[in-house]
Amino acid sequence: MKACIMCGGAGTRLRPLTFKHPKPSIPILNKPSVRHLIEHLSREGFNEIVMTLGYMGERIEEQLGDGHMFGVHIDYVYEKEKLGTAGGVKNAEKYLKGEPFIVLGGDHVLNLDLREMYRFHEANDAPITIGLLSIDDPREFGIADMDINNRIHRFLEKPKSGQIFSNLASTGIYICSPSIFEWIPQGKKYDFAKDLFPFMLAADKKINGVLVRGKWTDVGSSAAYRQAQRWMLDSLPGTTIEGNFTTRNARIKGPLSIGNNVCIGSNSSLVGPIVIGENTTIGNNVLIGPYSVIGSNCTIEDNAKILSSYLFDNVFIGKESNISGGVVADETIIGEHCFLENGTVIGHKVLIGSNSTVHSGVKIWPEVVIDKDSSIKETVINYDYDASNDGS
Numbered sequence: 001m002k003a004c005i006m007c008g009g010a011g012t013r014l015r016p017l018t019f020k021h022p023k024p025s026i027p028i029l030n031k032p033s034v035r036h037l038i039e040h041l042s043r044e045g046f047n048e049i050v051m052t053l054g055y056m057g058e059r060i061e062e063q064l065g066d067g068h069m070f071g072v073h074i075d076y077v078y079e080k081e082k083l084g085t086a087g088g089v090k091n092a093e094k095y096l097k098g099e100p101f102i103v104l105g106g107d108h109v110l111n112l113d114l115r116e117m118y119r120f121h122e123a124n125d126a127p128i129t130i131g132l133l134s135i136d137d138p139r140e141f142g143i144a145d146m147d148i149n150n151r152i153h154r155f156l157e158k159p160k161s162g163q164i165f166s167n168l169a170s171t172g173i174y175i176c177s178p179s180i181f182e183w184i185p186q187g188k189k190y191d192f193a194k195d196l197f198p199f200m201l202a203a204d205k206k207i208n209g210v211l212v213r214g215k216w217t218d219v220g221s222s223a224a225y226r227q228a229q230r231w232m233l234d235s236l237p238g239t240t241i242e243g244n245f246t247t248r249n250a251r252i253k254g255p256l257s258i259g260n261n262v263c264i265g266s267n268s269s270l271v272g273p274i275v276i277g278e279n280t281t282i283g284n285n286v287l288i289g290p291y292s293v294i295g296s297n298c299t300i301e302d303n304a305k306i307l308s309s310y311l312f313d314n315v316f317i318g319k320e321s322n323i324s325g326g327v328v329a330d331e332t333i334i335g336e337h338c339f340l341e342n343g344t345v346i347g348h349k350v351l352i353g354s355n356s357t358v359h360s361g362v363k364i365w366p367e368v369v370i371d372k373d374s375s376i377k378e379t380v381i382n383y384d385y386d387a388s389n390d391g392s
């Protein structure tokens, strides 16, 4: 079966993390998030995949290659300019002929039964089937009004507070028959939710919806990113402690997945679920709490605490520092006695001087240097990085 993964967006809502990684490459359990999606598609039998690429697309192609290591074949199509969701899929039309295909976002993290959705589409006669999920606050999504026979009669993209007529939100996962290509203009910006669905509903063409069960999120914001990591950590098997590491007398409780050549100092305590990449060094008396992911080649010095936090590769955490509910991107250095409060997001190559506090929810742009003894209460932007808002 065929799949089209849309990866053209710039991921602005996930800044500063998306300055270094395109959204589908942001690590989840130390792997580019789109790898988890491709592994799931492969398990579900979608093994002919085309990816539509834009912002930092080469990076994604480099990481995934032709797909053989996941048991799939991947083709890539580049968008020279932003074509929108449907326009991007139209651009990949030559790979999607002859049979229905599934469309997903490159930032989707899920464990849904996609085959069930595909079978539903095959058994019914609508040219498109939208995967719907019941969501408490659907303002960030497209919402649909569906009848008992699964036909959608109304669809509204990102409704405002007074406009919410349904809490059935579009997951942005569609099963499409190739006949939809007739209605999508070539080489023009065109969206499923903003253009194609309104056109189809006005022309009385059938759109079906299907309720999906299981876990799904698009990694559109740092809160969704943290949620996605938690789900994936919850799926680590039982009490497994795997990998090749050395320690003197650390207390370790799984589930824990650990890379090769990790060194854990004495009297440290690790409570899973935790994932640690290779060549990472953890000092003495360090506490690493549940729902933490530490990348490769990181150094965590003595008496530091890492609680429900995500460190990318090559991160340095100084002595006695405390990272609680934070995300720290690659090659960042956090000095001694620092405190990163809940919800902080630190870009790559940042330097935070000792004895500093970064308050809750603050984001720090890449390559910023924070003086020692600072108390940072507001987002710090580095204007050398493109701050234009050119997509999500």
Ligand SMILES: CC(=O)N[C@H]1[C@@H](OP(=O)(O)OP(=O)(O)OC[C@H]2O[C@@H](n3ccc(=O)[nH]c3=O)[C@H](O)[C@@H]2O)O[C@H](CO)[C@@H](O)[C@@H]1O
Binding pocket: 006, 007, 008, 009, 010, 052, 054, 082, 083, 084, 085, 088, 104, 105, 106, 107, 140, 141, 142, 143, 157, 158, 169, 170, 171, 172, 191, 192, 193, 194, 218, 220, 391, 392
């Ligand atoms: C307009 C649209 O379809 N909206 C849907 C989209 O909103 P949402 O706001 O999430 O849509 P995004 O702008 O994130 O785009 C969705 C996906 O399309 C890709 N992309 C986007 C623009 C582009 O020119 N090229 C490209 O490839 C993005 O990389 C992303 O993977 O997903 C939500 C579920 O998450 C749905 O509820 C919304 O109905």
